[in-house]
Amino acid sequence: MKTEELQKYIQNLSPELYSMAFVLIPDDLQASQLMIDCVQSFLIQKKTLIEKMGLTKNKIEKNLLEETKLNLIKIVYELSRKRYLQLKISLSDVEGNGGFFSLDFDEKAILYLKEKANLDLDQIEFITSTSRSEVLSYLYSARIKMTALMPNNMFQDEIESGGTV
Numbered sequence: 001m002k003t004e005e006l007q008k009y010i011q012n013l014s015p016e017l018y019s020m021a022f023v024l025i026p027d028d029l030q031a032s033q034l035m036i037d038c039v040q041s042f043l044i045q046k047k048t049l050i051e052k053m054g055l056t057k058n059k060i061e062k063n064l065l066e067e068t069k070l071n072l073i074k075i076v077y078e079l080s081r082k083r084y085l086q087l088k089i090s091l092s093d094v095e096g097n098g099g100f101f102s103l104d105f106d107e108k109a110i111l112y113l114k115e116k117a118n119l120d121l122d123q124i125e126f127i128t129s130t131s132r133s134e135v136l137s138y139l140y141s142a143r144i145k146m147t148a149l150m151p152n153n154m155f156q157d158e159i160e161s162g163g164t165v
Contacts, residue, residue, distance in 0.1 A: 024080035107142035
């Protein structure tokens with residue numbers, strides 16, 4: 001098995017995994033712990049995928065690496081969802097400040113996966129275990145909430161109410 005290659009690949013993914021974890025649980029220590037738990041969980045849950053990598057003759061195939069990445073992100077999402085429910089009260093200060101972190105859990109996750117991680121809808125459906133229509137609904141809702149927070153909308157509201165800019 002090419003453990004060194006897999007280890008290096010996961011190390012290179014760590015900024016992405018941390019970013020995803022921090023978006024969902026905006027606490028440095030919790031996000032770091034989520035990454036560690038994610039890798040451990042992956043190594044236990046996806047033993048067959050890891051064995052498939054060992055069967056390839058030369059380098060690990062690109063599609064197996066992509067599958068690994070999606071599975072790692074999915075595990076971060078699932079673990080974050082569980083931890084979020086446990087930590088919701090302690091995160092209320094960050095969420096109360098408005099902006100991106102005030103979005104609902106799934107809205108944050110899906111908006112991040114689409115806009116920052118540049119994943120397609122099929123990949124987001126896999127990671128979040130939701131249907132296409134649910135993904136689109138969360139994406140739409142998150143975008144509407146985020147654009148409502150933009151300064152231009154404040155100016156537009158002022159103009160419509162007869163105020164001056």
